[in-house]
Amino acid sequence: MNQTHPDMPTPAPGADRLPPLPVTVDTVILTVLEGRLQVVLVKRLDEPFAGQWALPGGFVHPTESLESAARRELEEATGAGDVYLEQLYTFGAPDRDTRGRVVSVAYFALVAADRCPLTPHRLEAEAHWFWVKQLPTMAFDHLDMLQVALQRVRTKLEYTTLGFQLMPETFTLQELQKTYEIILDRELDKRNFRRRLKLLDLVEAVGAKRAEGPGRPAELYRFKDVDFFHLREKGFFLPF
Amino acid sequence: MNQTHPDMPTPAPGADRLPPLPVTVDTVILTVLEGRLQVVLVKRLDEPFAGQWALPGGFVHPTESLESAARRELEEATGAGDVYLEQLYTFGAPDRDTRGRVVSVAYFALVAADRCPLTPHRLEAEAHWFWVKQLPTMAFDHLDMLQVALQRVRTKLEYTTLGFQLMPETFTLQELQKTYEIILDRELDKRNFRRRLKLLDLVEAVGAKRAEGPGRPAELYRFKDVDFFHLREKGFFLPF
DNA sequence: CCAATAGTGTCTTTCAGACAGTATTAT
DNA sequence: ATAATACTGTCTGAAAGACACTATTGG
Incomplete structure (x- = not known):
């Protein structure tokens, strides 16, 4: 109800303060490869959904913009820089992460196949291209994100x-x-x-x-x- | 770089933890009134930008969805419920709030003039309709939000x-x-x-x-x- | 000359844009 | 009758959709 913003990420005292929320970016990275529309997924190492596939994503650092964060994740996942990146939608359902409230700003990226190393650039977790018509079970609401991305890309393509x-x-x-x-x-x-x-x-x-x-x-x-x-x-x- | 999400709003220990961020929603509430396209602005009481006009907005409560938060703000500002509401864009530039990092998910709403009380429903702060062609100075990046909303509405109208x-x-x-x-x-x-x-x-x-x-x-x-x-x-x- | 791929032209229909006159009502 | 507003039909041009043939090359 109060239209003011909080002072700092470290909450200051005040009647209108509410706990800040973890904010992540998740990126739907698309390419056309081997005659198929493909998306990058990474294998989760930790709970929840350990072992399942997820969109590359991570925390927004305090000093970077949302797009910078998405671009950083993108480069870490694919090694490709200077690619098209567009904000998609922000997912903030209270229960979308089983561990607690996490707000995720989804982006999508289009990378040219020739500018994108096929081999996963990411060492600590497996990263692979998946055909969008043959997807594994995906963690969180990442399938929703992918579908929104596909719809957006198809619409905007025209x-x-x-x-x-x-x-x-x-x-x-x-x-x-x-x-x-x-x-x-x-x-x-x-x-x-x-x-x-x-x-x-x-x-x-x-x-x-x-x-x-x-x-x-x-x-x-x-x-x-x-x-x-x-x-x-x-x-x-x-x-x- | 780590694709996992944090455990809780209250950060648990771990190498990949980053401070959570304050998350707000701001809503561009539009109507056609007296032959003009108008937007609701509220007068800020607190610093920064005290005395300036801003879009109605506020914190996302821990248990509500982003849209619920926007709808709550919307009802508080106008008294109108059951209106069209759509997520617009998420603004997260590190310096968009002078006091520190705040991520804001912008929504826009279209309310029918006959369903919308003209008198401000909001008591503690002044709320007024403004003609979008004759705007006061606006706080934060709220003018950007408004312009994105206008473009979106105009495009989608067709x-x-x-x-x-x-x-x-x-x-x-x-x-x-x-x-x-x-x-x-x-x-x-x-x-x-x-x-x-x-x-x-x-x-x-x-x-x-x-x-x-x-x-x-x-x-x-x-x-x-x-x-x-x-x-x-x-x-x-x-x-x- | 044959197989394989690249490249081009026409017809039809649909729709947007521009435009002017007729119909209904109150006074 | 007149003024005021509501309503409607046609022509034209641009573009999409459907469709089949010619051109160039390697073997």
């Missing part, structure tokens, strides 16, 4: 340039389309897909070609430096 | 039934359109607006009419019980 984050520097249009198909979990029409790309003026040919086995080699493309204002005018929205 | 939350039980189509115009801050075409409503099959005539001064009386409408699955098929998305 009206943002989110998908670009999963591609290497240069790529063929077929590869790009395949990436979209994998995330959206449905097939797209090749001609319509390319028409839309051309219309939005998002990619440019890099001049080189790449032969994919036999058959005509595919033109290589890169993403143009996008004028976001221009995109917005075309009805394209931005990631938050 | 592909969800969010706007319905601001209407009374029955209303004329002109009133509905006006509400949309006020929120979006631009004029809409009457015929196109109605065509879309009809296409989406969102409203039904209630049978009565209401005379608005001289001229032909307007048909009264109510919202249909919407089949959300059906809406989704029509390209309509749901609020989260």
Whole structure:
């Protein structure tokens, strides 16, 4: 009822003080790998849910921002830096951790497969990629987090340039389309897909070609430096 | 780096413990009143920012969910219950409160003007509606919160039934359109607006009419019980 | 020349945007 | 009758969806 904030993490006396809460970040790290949409899970060492798989996450340090914390966890889990990261939702049900009240700010990250070491960077706990259609039992409410992330990514894929984050520097249009198909979990029409790309003026040919086995080699493309204002005018929205 | 969560709000010993953080909720309460989009602000009594205006907010109690906390603050500030409430974003910059680290989960609410007592329900602090285009200086990062809320509402207004939350039980189509115009801050075409409503099959005539001064009386409408699955098929998305 | 992959064009439908006239009521 | 408000229909252009053929390469 009182609109003031507490003085410090170490509570000072006062009628309106309430115990501070542990705050964690958990990150849904997604990539497209081996033709599948995959998420990083780490094996829990401690109770509760010891031995089960969980999203990489951890405490927010007192001096870092929430995003910094998420980015730190991300780098520790995958070794990949400079990736797309977006706040997802904050989970704060009183019983979401069996040991007591923990508030968790969930983030999601999109990492390009080529920028992401396959081998787990994390030594003390196992970290693995899991196909999102074949998941193990997950600790806490982490499955909820993942599902929210998937919905968000799929939705935003259609009206943002989110998908670009999963591609290497240069790529063929077929590869790009395949990436979209994998995330959206449905097939797209090749001609319509390319028409839309051309219309939005998002990619440019890099001049080189790449032969994919036999058959005509595919033109290589890169993403143009996008004028976001221009995109917005075309009805394209931005990631938050 | 450790993926486990702490045991309790009262930290137990362990290498991975970090001090818990004060967690608050702040709520952007919006309504359309007197032809304007308005937001509830309360006058701060304590330092810092004493005397300045802020979003209604407060601590998350140990046993309540984040949404419950937001709803509690909402009712205390406006007296209105059973209103649309949606989590907005979590603000956690280390320096967002000058006294120390505070994490704030922002929510936004849409309350129908007729369900919302104009007089401040809150006795110990002044609470007022402010036109979002004529705001006082606001405490903390609350202006950021408000702007995120406005953007979210405006975006979602176009592909969800969010706007319905601001209407009374029955209303004329002109009133509905006006509400949309006020929120979006631009004029809409009457015929196109109605065509879309009809296409989406969102409203039904209630049978009565209401005379608005001289001229032909307007048909009264109510919202249909919407089949959300059906809406989704029509390209309509749901609020989260 | 054959197999394999890359690349392109058209038709149809749907919907948004722009726009002006008719209908109903009170005075 | 007139003023005031409520209500409706059409044309046009943009874009999505469905769909099939041509082009280039290696073997």
